[in-house]
Amino acid sequence: MSASREAQAGVVQELTDELGADVVRTSDEQREAYRYDWARDPDAVLPLAVVLPRNVEQVQATMRWATRHGVFVIPRGAGSGLSGGASAQAGSIVLCLERMTAIEVDPATRTARAQAGALNASVKQAAAEHGLWYPPDPSSFQISTIGGNVATNAGGLCCVKYGVTVDYVLGLQVVLADGRLITLGGPRLKDVAGLPLIKLLVGSEGTLGIVTEVLCRLVPKLPEPATLVAIFETLTDAARAVVTTCATSRPSMVELIDNASINAVEDHRAMGLDRAAGAMLLIQSDAAGESRALELAAARAACEEASATEIFETDDPDEGAMFVEARRAVFPALERLGAYMLEDVGAPVPLLPELVGGVADIAAEHDLLIAVVAHAGDGNTHPVIVYDASNEDEKRRAATAFTQIMELALSLGGTITGEHGVGRLKQPLLSRQLGEDVMGLQHAIRKVWDPQGLLNPGAGY
Amino acid sequence: MSASREAQAGVVQELTDELGADVVRTSDEQREAYRYDWARDPDAVLPLAVVLPRNVEQVQATMRWATRHGVFVIPRGAGSGLSGGASAQAGSIVLCLERMTAIEVDPATRTARAQAGALNASVKQAAAEHGLWYPPDPSSFQISTIGGNVATNAGGLCCVKYGVTVDYVLGLQVVLADGRLITLGGPRLKDVAGLPLIKLLVGSEGTLGIVTEVLCRLVPKLPEPATLVAIFETLTDAARAVVTTCATSRPSMVELIDNASINAVEDHRAMGLDRAAGAMLLIQSDAAGESRALELAAARAACEEASATEIFETDDPDEGAMFVEARRAVFPALERLGAYMLEDVGAPVPLLPELVGGVADIAAEHDLLIAVVAHAGDGNTHPVIVYDASNEDEKRRAATAFTQIMELALSLGGTITGEHGVGRLKQPLLSRQLGEDVMGLQHAIRKVWDPQGLLNPGAGY
Structure with a gap:
């Protein structure tokens, strides 16, 4: 919606009249609180209003109103998205469903x-x-x-x-x-x-x-898993162990954490991880009986073959959960190191070593810290580019690396996003992955559902 | 495509000129061979031609030609579909991919x-x-x-x-x-x-x-499963055992076969099944170690609670495979009894007893043999309405029962098709399941992909 500020205010007032000021929030503070999602997209702007419906009828009323006036609508849950899919846009409202929790x-x-x-x-x-x-x-x-x-x-x-x-x-x-x-x-x-x-x-x-x-x-509910933790000198060694493990068995978890991530976690909250480790691989098996033993043995053999320097196994669910917790603590820990750009690239599993090796090359080329954690078992990696936002040159290098990592994934037959979504931050590379014919189909399908182009403009495809 | 017979022949000749007579088949015999799929849809007509491409380029050439001349295209694999999704239509070619098998x-x-x-x-x-x-x-x-x-x-x-x-x-x-x-x-x-x-x-x-x-x-590859076979006096008892089993565990197979199906199989090829059984339930577990024992024990308890008259367990994969083979033999066996209409309705698993009970009521109402086999563990049933095609009254009653069974499934919050597809035979009921708004979205999406409406007209939604 593009109109004068007064006209916009009048339009928003119409929705407030219908749904009440408790649902339609318009103060600067309230709008600022819903401007960004976790991607902190620098292009996000203040929305016209934040709408917090309590039921589906209020959502319907909001969309009828948006259609009537051509107002853009940014749908939002918790705002924890990592690709800028919920960044507020000019002339938009944020429609946040956080109150509908039944x-x-x-x-x-x-x-x-x-x-x-x-x-x-x-x-x-x-x-x-x-x-x-x-x-x-x-x-x-x-x-x-x-x-x-x-x-x-x-x-x-x-x-x-x-x-x-x-x-x-x-x-x-x-x-x-x-x-x-x-x-x-x-x-x-x-x-x-x-x-x-x-x-x-x-x-x-x-x-x-x-x-x-x-x-x-x-x-x-499934049985509690057993956990194997292996330490490697290099991330590439650990990635090779993943490839071998996943070629023959199907563990219930295969997570990879690099040295930078381990140290960020330890800095944030000491968990007793090995700060000297080049990488840590976390494998769990929730299979029963002999299958569990077989899966763990296969993982151990793969780690040994890939020159693991230490391998630890535990059947204690709490001990295993502690390692998983350490893995989950990586993003919050890295966040404290500075600004960051979070990648979500994937590749076919056998090319995981090439992917993490290529990321290391990009980090070296641009003299950047790029920490890597990965849902390694399905080839989905999260390189995290940490940079000093007050340093314009470093910021520029980080942005270049962000694009280069996606290009690397594409060159390996991979994807620019495995699970975070395209949002707004990854959109520039999408057509290179999909091709113009597929992009055209996607746009036409979008138009079927949303002929006026009101829903999350600029996000996705 | 609607045009004079001569014009049609000229159009087909153009494709023959491009792809050769080995790919474009036009004899009456060849066209007749691709008129029906397994649903034997009585409305299927002779196609203009049968196109048997050897590579993707020939498929592309065929579609370019079809678009140029507005010719309908019925895509076909083996023609084993059960809902009439590959019935040839007036003014259509059948595009069959049976030669592309790499x-x-x-x-x-x-x-x-x-x-x-x-x-x-x-x-x-x-x-x-x-x-x-x-x-x-x-x-x-x-x-x-x-x-x-x-x-x-x-x-x-x-x-x-x-x-x-x-x-x-x-x-x-x-x-x-x-x-x-x-x-x-x-x-x-x-x-x-x-x-x-x-x-x-x-x-x-x-x-x-x-x-x-x-x-x-x-x-x-997974471990070989263990098999449990239970016999019940009634199909409803067996369905109750399914509900209980699936509420707490996740077997790798849960198949239900009723008395009529058992006897059809035995008539066709004696396999030693119990002809007096009201229903047979076939449960397999491929879990490892204690999980397997737990799953089988849960299944056994559920069968006992549902008044099973006999329960048999085997760890021998070949013996288990024999029962699975008997299950797979049901359709070929029933086929020999006369004409049939094959249903594919589903319901939420807890309503399985109501679904099979309702089918029995419909059979009684119309004095019809309706055999029932079911992928019972996911609520998907295949009532098979057997009838004498030379008896017009029975044929009419069968058609009525076919519709009533779909209506029954819808009344239970189920679906008119769990796995066979809508094809042409189930289309009349589809909008009652989906509603007009959803039908509208589907038609609009179809138009995005196929603006001229050439692909499988009349099939699906």
Whole structure:
């Protein structure tokens, strides 16, 4: 929406009149609080207003109003996105579902019906109360919402064995751009009636509609895993161990943490990690009986073959959980070192050594600290470019490295984003991955759902 | 395409001139051979020609020609579809990919690159040569193609634990309606760059493009399963055992076979099944160690609670495989009893007893034999309405029952098709399941991909 400031204020007032000032927030402070997501996109601007609906009817009213006046809408969950997919835009409102948090578990159908604003952790908790498990576990699971997870098709640590968000969505309630409400799917494990629109929506980054409710598939709780931790002199050695491990078995977790990440975690909160380690590999097996022993033995052999300097195994779930916690602590720890750009590139698993080796070359070329953590078992890496934002030259070098890392991934037949989404920060490279024909199809599909182009403009594809 | 017979012949001749008479078949006999798929849709007509391309370039040439002349195109794999999705239509050609059967396995990335015409069984076989497994296993796996499996998002017996076709598609090569070729995905386990078009295409029943190549995800081969077979007096008892079993554990197979199916199999080929059994439940566990023992114990307890009259367990893989073979023999056996209409309805698992009970009521109401087999663990049932095609009254009653069974599934919050696809036979009920808003979105998306409406007209949504 582009109009004079007065006209804009009048338009916003119309929504306030309908939904009340408790739902439609317009103070500078409130708008500032919803300007950025975790990507801290420097191009984010103050939104016209922040709308905090309490129910689906208010979401519908908001979209009817937006359609009437041509107002851009930035859908938002917890704002924990890492690609700038929820950066506020000029002439936009932020439509944040954080108040819609109801969760209802049905153990009979093994499903959880969660409003979009419910935290991933809350869904897990509600499932656990019935002995059930909601697998998808982005590192952010304690702070990110199910709606946001659906928007990005969030992955996580366990997805190397248990899949990503889309694998656990059986149904969606979606408010269309014009305010109509549609319901897709249901507590049915198999359903091929019509085009699979649920699958199209998961990962669509808020560009096709506002997801207001998610019907999540739950599975029986699994046994506690055993954990193997291996230390390597170099990240490339550790990556080679990953390739060998994953060629023959299917562990429930394969996480890689480099030296810089280990030290950032130790600086932040001493956990007793080996500061001298070039890299640490964290492998878990939740298989039962002899399969578990076989998986761990295969992982150990792979680590030894890749010159691991130390290998530690434990069956104690708490001890294993401590290492997982250390892994999850990497981003918060790195955040304290300065500004950062977080990558999310992926490659076919056998090319993981080339990918992390190439990232090291880019870091050396630009004299930058690029820490690397990776969901290594599915080839998804998170190089984190740390830089001093007050140093213009370093900032420029960081931006160049950010692009070069994506180009590296593409040259290896990989992807510019494995689980965070394109958002706004990765958009410049997307057409190089997909090609113009595919981009054209995507734009045309977007137009079907959102003819006026109101939903999350500039984000995604 | 509607035109005079002479004009049509000229148009077809143009394609023959380009691709040769070996690729473009026009004899009455050849056209008749591709008129029907397994659904034997009575409305299928002779196609103008059958096109049997040997490579993707010939598929592209065919689509360019079809676009130029507005010729309808019915994509076809092995013609083993059960919903009439490949019935030839007036003014159409049948574009059959049965000659494009190349398969290339890459053990490093654990993928198989299969041309669309490769049989599912051939992909499984190629994977097995590398100690790998391609899980999706529709009952037709020995005769159906990967391309057809992708078109319908085929399920099968193992999908209760291992998911359906879409869960194993990492990439697609697709010829668009106008002949352009696009490539989607690659050997990357996680990739959220752009809209998930692969997921949209799997299950799109040949309405969005011609899938020419599929990049299949493979997984390590699993241990041989243990098998539990339970006999019940009634199908409803057996269904109750399924509900209890699946509420707490996740077996690798949960198949249900009713008395009529058992007797049809025994008539066809004596396998020593209990002809007096009201129903037989076939449960397998491929879990390791104590998990296997726990799963089997849970299944046994559930069967006992549901008044099983006999329970048999075996660790012998060959013995287990014999029961699975008996299950797979049901359709060929029932086929011999007369004409039939094959249902594919699903419901939430806890409502399985209501679904099979309702089917029995419908059978009684219309004095029809309706045999029932079910992938019971995911609520997907295949009632088979057997009738005498020469008896007009019985034929009418069968048709009424076919519709009523779909209505029953919808009344239980289920689906009219769990894994066979809508095709042409189930289309009349689709909008009642999806609603007009969703139908509208689907039609608009279809138009994006196929503006002239050439691809599989009348099939799907």
